[in-house]
Amino acid sequence: xxxxxxxxxxxxxxxxxxxxxxxxxxxxxxxxxxxxxxxxxxxxxxxxxxxxxxxxxxxxxxxxxxxxxxxxxxxxxxxxxxxxxxxxxxxxxxxxxxxxxxxxxxxxxxxxxxxxxxxxxxxxxxxxxxxxxxxxxxxxxxxxxxxxxxxxxxxxxxxxxxxxxxxxxxxxxxxxxxxxxxxxxxxxxxxxxxxxxxxxxxxxxxxxxxxxxxxxxxxxxxxxxxxxxxxxxxxxxxxxxxxxxxxxxxxxxxxxxxxxxxxxxxxxxxxxxxxxxxxxxxxxxxxxxxxxxxxxxxxxxxxxxxxxxxxxxxxxxxxxxxxxxxxxxxxxxxxxxxxxxxxxxxxxxxxxxxxxxxxxxxxxxxxxxxxxxxxxxxxxxxxxxxxxxxxxxxxxxxxxxxxxxxxxxxxxxxxxxxxxxxxxxxxxxxxxxxxxxxxxxxxxxxxxxxxxxx
Amino acid sequence: xxxxxxxxxxxxxxxxxxxxxxxxxxxxxxxxxxxxxxxxxxxxxxxxxxxxxxxxxxxxxxxxxxxxxxxxxxxxxxxxxxxxxxxxxxxxxxxxxxxxxxxxxxxxxxxxxxxxxxxxxxxxxxxxxxxxxxxxxxxxxxxxxxxxxxxxxxxxxxxxxxxxxxxxxxxxxxxxxxxxxxxxxxxxxxxxxxxxxxxxxxxxxxxxxxxxxxxxxxxxxxxxxxxx
Numbered sequence: 001x002x003x004x005x006x007x008x009x010x011x012x013x014x015x016x017x018x019x020x021x022x023x024x025x026x027x028x029x030x031x032x033x034x035x036x037x038x039x040x041x042x043x044x045x046x047x048x049x050x051x052x053x054x055x056x057x058x059x060x061x062x063x064x065x066x067x068x069x070x071x072x073x074x075x076x077x078x079x080x081x082x083x084x085x086x087x088x089x090x091x092x093x094x095x096x097x098x099x100x101x102x103x104x105x106x107x108x109x110x111x112x113x114x115x116x117x118x119x120x121x122x123x124x125x126x127x128x129x130x131x132x133x134x135x136x137x138x139x140x141x142x143x144x145x146x147x148x149x150x151x152x153x154x155x156x157x158x159x160x161x162x163x164x165x166x167x168x169x170x171x172x173x174x175x176x177x178x179x180x181x182x183x184x185x186x187x188x189x190x191x192x193x194x195x196x197x198x199x200x201x202x203x204x205x206x207x208x209x210x211x212x213x214x215x216x217x218x219x220x221x222x223x224x225x226x227x228x229x230x231x232x233x234x235x236x237x238x239x240x241x242x243x244x245x246x247x248x249x250x251x252x253x254x255x256x257x258x259x260x261x262x263x264x265x266x267x268x269x270x271x272x273x274x275x276x277x278x279x280x281x282x283x284x285x286x287x288x289x290x291x292x293x294x295x296x297x298x299x300x301x302x303x304x305x306x307x308x309x310x311x312x313x314x315x316x317x318x319x320x321x322x323x324x325x326x327x328x329x330x331x332x333x334x335x336x337x338x339x340x341x342x343x344x345x346x347x348x349x350x351x352x353x354x355x356x357x358x359x360x361x362x363x364x365x366x367x368x369x370x371x372x373x374x375x376x377x378x379x380x381x382x383x384x385x386x387x388x389x390x391x392x393x394x395x396x397x398x399x400x401x402x403x404x405x406x407x408x409x410x411x412x413x414x415x416x417x418x419x420x421x422x423x424x425x426x427x428x429x430x431x432x433x434x435x436x437x438x439x440x441x442x443x444x445x446x447x448x449x450x451x452x453x454x
Numbered sequence: 455x456x457x458x459x460x461x462x463x464x465x466x467x468x469x470x471x472x473x474x475x476x477x478x479x480x481x482x483x484x485x486x487x488x489x490x491x492x493x494x495x496x497x498x499x500x501x502x503x504x505x506x507x508x509x510x511x512x513x514x515x516x517x518x519x520x521x522x523x524x525x526x527x528x529x530x531x532x533x534x535x536x537x538x539x540x541x542x543x544x545x546x547x548x549x550x551x552x553x554x555x556x557x558x559x560x561x562x563x564x565x566x567x568x569x570x571x572x573x574x575x576x577x578x579x580x581x582x583x584x585x586x587x588x589x590x591x592x593x594x595x596x597x598x599x600x601x602x603x604x605x606x607x608x609x610x611x612x613x614x615x616x617x618x619x620x621x622x623x624x625x626x627x628x629x630x631x632x633x634x635x636x637x638x639x640x641x642x643x644x645x646x647x648x649x650x651x652x653x654x655x656x657x658x659x660x661x662x663x664x665x666x667x668x669x670x671x672x673x674x675x676x677x678x679x680x681x682x
Contacts, residue, residue, distance in 0.1 A: 016551035361536025
């Protein structure tokens with residue numbers, strides 16, 4: 001019998017048992033739905049991550065730390081030997097300690113010659129912020145301008161990529177300007193004052209006593225009271241809130257030099273002076289960041305390149321996808337037994353039909369093929385239903401999901417036609433395998449016995 | 455020509471062995487109508503199965519047009535059957551959910567008749583049994599007589615040289631049974647197809663050219679034919 005004829009008959013046989021066919025394929029459809037969604041989510045996440053990195057990370061960028069554990073578990077836990085560079089607060093993770101980069105380390109990086117834009121991680125803690133034309137004091141986050149990223153502006157202009165803003169410039173995020181109740185255009189050129197406090201001076205017993213003797217409690221209080229200093233900036237631009245940037249939490253931005261000055265002022269005289277969690281740098285054009293990373297590691301540092309950051313993001317996406325795919329596969333595994341069961345019953349129900357076909361000279365192979373194709377049709381139907389439902393629901397839900405995740409126009413579910421076709425093809429094959437045993441039973445049926453029934 | 459010589463078929467093993475056919479021999483000339491007559495359990499169905507290659511006797515020869523089909527491989531027997539033989543059963547065995555057209559199409563598909571040549575053959579067969587207007591109806595909607603006519607259409611569609619009928623009127627009332635009988639005999643006369651009817655109906659047997667009486671797996675008597 002010809003394949004086309006067998007396939008047609010298989011299709012008709014299934015149509016004649018609609019209820020059973022649909023129920024069996026629905027079991028597969030659940031698996032297909034899960035897998036399609038998982039594949040789409042994985043694809044979407046990877047694409048989004050790749051886009052994020054492309055927009056945010058200079059491929060030459062490299063981040064250097066002293067303590068490898070920062071990359072692995074966010075700092076070390078447990079008691080360790082005293083070292084002036086080890087901080088208990090730098091990681092921000094309770095219980096974790098971190099050996100920090102110090103001034104010599106920064107100098108070493110500068111002396112290498114193959115690194116540019118060497119900027120340590122500065123932590124700026126403003127006390128309050130005021131803006132010209134507004135009496136209120138505000139508090140907000142402040143960071144330094146990253147010249148490796150192209151920022152979009154709402155008003156004003158920013159220098160091209162790779163260039164820092166001037167030391168007197170400040171960039172305000174769109175959201176802050178909204179709170180201030182002015183328009184982005186109005187904000188330009190306004191003076192912004194930021195007050196920073198020093199991290200309390202360290203006073204010893206004698207100094208304190210001397211002060212008490214000199215001027216009483218007031219004098220002593222003055223001694224321990226942290227010094228404060230106002231830094232003044234001019235608004236250079238209003239930054240647009242971008243869904244494509246890592247630091248999508250809006251922050252005020254000052255130049256790296258200004259940040260260094262503030263950081264030095266704030267930490268002056270304290271244990272934190274001249275110590276940084278890490279140092280970011282950019283490999284000079286033509287220099288391979290991976291090569292630099294290797295050399296730095298040989299020197300006892302730890303480094304992460306743009307590639308590493310990408311790998312990390314992808315690993316997260318792949319792991320999550322793997323878990324969902326696992327569940328999908330489990331569902332499919334269960335549905336395989338559904339196919340076997342259905343087809344066995346079908347063989348038993350149709351013994352006389354099988355007997356007749358054998359009497360008419362249909363070969364064992366064709367009979368086995370007929371039942372295998374029926375199973376294949378069930379697999380195809382299940383796969384198509386699952387993939388189609390996942391596609392429809394996913395496409396409808398995408399804008400909503402993007403809104404929840406606050407990622408703008410980026411779709412987190414990306415349905416690749418090739419994935420879906422591949423999945424359906426795989427399901428057809430799985431179904432054929434599942435239909436193997438029932439098909440064999442049908443092929444081996446004794447036609448004489450079969451024709452005796454009824 | 456069908457030459458059966460010394461075929462023996464046993465079911466079961468050792469103590470439970472049951473000899474369904476015991477050293478049976480006879481010859482059927484081409485185009486003859488033959489009745490295999492016997493009580494139920496006499497071995498007449500087994501004989502039909504052996505002649506058609508559905509069953510394999512452990513001894514003897516079944517020579518059809520010079521070929522001993524017992525020496526064929528299973529695949530070749532299947533092919534031989536699909537090209538040369540057709541069957542009609544007491545309980546019709548039409549595929550209830552398929553249309554009449556597709557029921558009749560099945561033997562052509564099995565025999566790998568090219569698609570373009572199928573339609574005329576199917577319509578001609580349906581016409582021969584008077585079911586032209588039922589071509590698109592599902593087989594389950596037919597009456598018993600119509601179902602058997604459909605089975606005949608399916609049997610004759612590929613112009614077999616041998617047509618086996620196993621109690622073809624057993625499930626039908628006498629009037630319908632007569633019509634079916636008439637159809638079979640007229641087809642046998644018109645096309646020279648060898649017709650082998652397995653029956654216990656002596657009335658019908660008498661209408662055949664040759665009667666083979668079977669009892670307890672042995673030939674009791676042959677009338678009208680040649681005993682080899």
